[in-house]
Amino acid sequence: MRCPYCRHADSRVVDSREADDGQLIRRRRSCPECGKRFTTVEEAVLAVVKRSGVTEPFSRTKIIGGVRKACQGRPVDEDSIALLAQRVEETIRAKGAAEIPSHEVGLAILGPLRDLDEVAYLRFASVYRSFDSLADFEREIETLRAAARARQDAQAETAGVAGHTQ
Numbered sequence: 001m002r003c004p005y006c007r008h009a010d011s012r013v014v015d016s017r018e019a020d021d022g023q024l025i026r027r028r029r030s031c032p033e034c035g036k037r038f039t040t041v042e043e044a045v046l047a048v049v050k051r052s053g054v055t056e057p058f059s060r061t062k063i064i065g066g067v068r069k070a071c072q073g074r075p076v077d078e079d080s081i082a083l084l085a086q087r088v089e090e091t092i093r094a095k096g097a098a099e100i101p102s103h104e105v106g107l108a109i110l111g112p113l114r115d116l117d118e119v120a121y122l123r124f125a126s127v128y129r130s131f132d133s134l135a136d137f138e139r140e141i142e143t144l145r146a147a148a149r150a151r152q153d154a155q156a157e158t159a160g161v162a163g164h165t166q
Helices: 060-070 078-094 102-116 118-128 134-165
Strands: 012-019 024-030 037-043 047-049 055-057 099-101
Touching (some): 060 118
């Protein structure tokens, strides 16, 4: 790392600390030439590769914007949308890749959005998956209904087991 004071080509790390929930690393450095200290901030840049092949930096703001559109008119507050975007970013960063295809970002949004609001999920899925007909909507709605029935069955089974143990 070049010293910002004397432009010496090397410096040594005196201290390293994580910041911003581990997304940044702050390093305190010392220049062996002039003796001055300075701080650098390192950030792992996550890139999204779009269908066209264009690469752009990952943006939590874009996720919030897309989810906000899907939630328009729905009883979903801004905090829930921000939390969903954070969960999506954490999921994507956990994959450990420097570049991620845009379709994987969309997939990472669908699960948490389905849990947040099924109507917003259906809106988002219809655009993301390019629904062309009513049959596409019907298929997705039936999938949502089947998942809801499975959750109800699991809850009923859990309640039945809890009732027998008392």
